[in-house]
Each structure stands twice: as C-alpha cells, then as structure tokens.
Amino acid sequence: MTTLYGHRAPNTTARAPHWSDAALCRRTDPEAFFPAGIGAAVQQQIDDAKTFCTGCPVRLACATSAITNGWDKGVWGALDEGQRRRIVQRRPENLRQAIRDEWAKRKANPYFDAYASRTEQEDDGHVRWLIKSTSVTVLGRNYTPAQLGLILARGREPHGTTKATCGRPGCVAPEHLADDIVRWDRSRDAA
Numbered sequence: 153m154t155t156l157y158g159h160r161a162p163n164t165t166a167r168a169p170h171w172s173d174a175a176l177c178r179r180t181d182p183e184a185f186f187p188a189g190i191g192a193a194v195q196q197q198i199d200d201a202k203t204f205c206t207g208c209p210v211r212l213a214c215a216t217s218a219i220t221n222g223w224d225k226g227v228w229g230a231l232d233e234g235q236r237r238r239i240v241q242r243r244p245e246n247l248r249q250a251i252r253d254e255w256a257k258r259k260a261n262p263y264f265d266a267y268a269s270r271t272e273q274e275d276d277g278h279v280r281w282l283i284k285s286t287s288v289t290v291l292g293r294n295y296t297p298a299q300l301g302l303i304l305a306r307g308r309e310p311h312g313t314t315k316a317t318c319g320r321p322g323c324v325a326p327e328h329l330a331d332d333i334v335r336w337d338r339s340r341d342a343a
C-alpha cells in the first residue's frame with residue numbers, strides 16, 4: 153500500500169510542531185484506514201475508522217489537509233473518500249465549515265452521543281466528566297466514562313482496567329486513556 157502520508161507523523165528533522173504529532177492513529181495499523189473493495193465488511197471497516205477519528209483531537213486539521221492536498225484514498229479526519237470528493241466538488245468558501253457539516257450528517261453513534269453529552273473539553277486538552285453518575289448504559293451495556301472514551305479512541309471494547317495516563321485525575325480525553333491492550337502495546341514498543 154502506498155499512501156502520501158501513511159497516518160503517521162512525517163519524518164521531519166526540524167521537529168517543528170505539526171498536527172500529526174497529536175494524531176490518534178499514530179500507533180495504529182494504517183491499513184485500518186484504507187479499506188479496499190466493496191461490501192458490508194468493508195463498509196463496517198470504513199465506519200470503524202470514522203468512529204476512531206471522531207475521538208481524535210486533530211481531526212479537523214487532518215480532514216483539511218486531506219482535502220487540500222488531494223489525498224483521495226482512505227479515511228482521513230472522519231471522512232471517507234466519497235465525502236471528501238463531494239466537498240471538493242462543491243468548492244465551499246469555508247472548507248472547515250463544510251467538513252463540520254459533513255461530520256454532522258454522519259449517522260448517530262450512540263457511544264459518541266453518550267460521551268459528548270456528558271463531557272466538556274478543557275483548554276489544555278483534557279476532558280472533564282460533567283455528571284455525578286459514573287455508569288452509562290449504551291446498547292444495553294454499562295460503561296464507565298473512561299471506558300466510553302476508550303471505545304471512541306480505539307473503536308473497540310475496552311479490556312481490563314481503563315484509566316487516564318495523562319496525570320489529570322478523572323480525565324476522560326479519548327487519546328489520554330489506556331486499557332490493558334494499550335498498555336501492553338506501549339510496553340512492547342518500549343522494550
């Protein structure tokens with residue numbers, strides 16, 4: 153597979169800050185964002201990738217870059233190929249708004265809805281859980297706030313204890329959460 157960007161931080165030597173430094177997908181398999189073919193399984197993979205992007209703090213910059221640079225394959229910034237093509241064809245004056253409008257059309261994600269309605273982003277990138285209850289039922293299963301955030305970040309059910317790794321007590325920013333699998337991946341990478 154050839155990609156222009158590879159869903160990874162660019163190989164810069166100057167290390168100027170770049171939005172991709174905060175990409176949620178930096179440690180994931182790039183193939184997950186480039187489903188090939190047609191059919192229900194591929195559509196599910198596209199949807200899973202978009203769900204993953206929904207928890208990414210740089211999704212607007214990612215979608216904007218994909219459109220302005222003509223990255224026509226795969227899922228970028230929670231938009232699939234067709235969505236980006238439609239935006240390009242419309243030649244919107246306000247690209248960022250067009251991207252947000254396209255996001256809004258996406259069919260409701262009950263995990264995102266449950267999370268977004270009970271959380272508030274803080275200026276420094278952490279996310280606060282706003283209500284007293286720390287158990288939320290989605291599609292018949294109970295989740296803690298951290299588990300909900302992890303589902304948004306990883307696009308899968310959590311395994312083992314899920315907690316923030318950013319040091320901010322109670323933070324539920326999707327990208328700040330880790331469960332057993334994330335911890336295992338990180339310790340393997342560090343070894």
Ligand code: SF4
Nearest residue numbers: 175177205208214229
């Ligand atoms: S929006 Fe999606 S594709 Fe873009 S950096 Fe974030 S996780 Fe990766």
Ligand SMILES: [Zn+2]
Nearest residue numbers: 278318323328
């Ligand atoms: Zn945090």
